[in-house]
Amino acid sequence: MDREVGVAQSSKREQLIQAALELFSLTGYSTVGVNAISEKAGVTKKTLYHHFKSKEELILAVLRYYDERSRNSFMRSVEEKAENSQERLLAVFDVVEEWFNSKNFSGCLFVSAMGEYPEEGASIRSVCQESKLMTQKYIQSLAENAGLQDARELSEQLMLLIEGSITMAQVNNSSLSAVRAKKAAKVLIQSSVSP
Amino acid sequence: MDREVGVAQSSKREQLIQAALELFSLTGYSTVGVNAISEKAGVTKKTLYHHFKSKEELILAVLRYYDERSRNSFMRSVEEKAENSQERLLAVFDVVEEWFNSKNFSGCLFVSAMGEYPEEGASIRSVCQESKLMTQKYIQSLAENAGLQDARELSEQLMLLIEGSITMAQVNNSSLSAVRAKKAAKVLIQSSVSP
DNA sequence: CTCTAAGTATACCAATCTGTATATTTTTTA
């Protein structure tokens, strides 16, 4: 009955998600058709609709898949880059810079999704909110472990710098914004250590 | 020959741009058809294609129109809110907050456009770049007039806070990010006045 | 070995999309 056991847990399903992810990153959501997605995945359209009951459901699956994978690799990279929490708080911006320089970068997938499907009060928006929230919580935990004052507020402000640098990197096709954000972050952190 | 003289400089053309602007703000670009636009403008599709030779040209016209109008009203609001340049540098964030609270707010139109038409190396991307650049220059001029050190770098960092707050306001449907950005901005400005 | 779920292949549907054609009417301007 349930074939999703063992090692190859989700062959076709994951192929579809990955294919869709690539296409959505390149040209957005509504401009990419289900035909193109199934074709790229090397799978029939019928199979696509066997795994996802609509295009919107596929989009949601893509966002959740991307969210989990990207944040995991983000945190791993941060922890590889620095030993203690204080340094990691700044290493965040180095990882962000690397992301900007990677060839797949084309802005934030969640923000793009919300721009194209703004009314989705329930699903798409909430996935996006959740993703940003978990990133903020992670940064907050770094700030707390570093013994900084008002870790919550500081982490929210650092989020603003991160999100701003994402936008500017996309607009100007440059990773310079990450360097600038790091410089600003240093100032904010410094003012948080000395009240 | 050229009917665009006198007071009513562009009746139908402007109707089209305004109608398209409203629709694009609500549901993005590719999901809105030219039929819906011309209908909302109270104009024939033929008339639309008389003024704009393609949908993409209409999008560009909308972005340019919006860019000019929004930045003008932005600067006017800032200058109404505060007398001197130092105060205006912070008043920027109050104006941003008001924008977030306005009912038309749905994120940055330029960023959304770039998300949906990423390849447009020439036109759409450059309009967006230009818009952000002029905003940054304006903030830089405020910083210079306030006699702050390293006005260029400071203005770029403040831009990050602004753009980040736009994203977070869109995501969380809240204007709180503007308040947070203002607090962070105070710290950055302070550290720029005392080297 | 048989049953069933998952897959392919292919064709189709109705709706919508951008953009155009034709013929007529309104408005502007010279």
Place this chain on the structure above:
DNA sequence: TAAAAAATATACAGATTGGTATACTTAGAG
């Protein structure tokens, strides 16, 4: 007032969209 430009009304073209239907094949599990 007459020529020219801009608008309307309406229909259509060709492509593409999300999603479905039918018939057949493969493969895994009990």
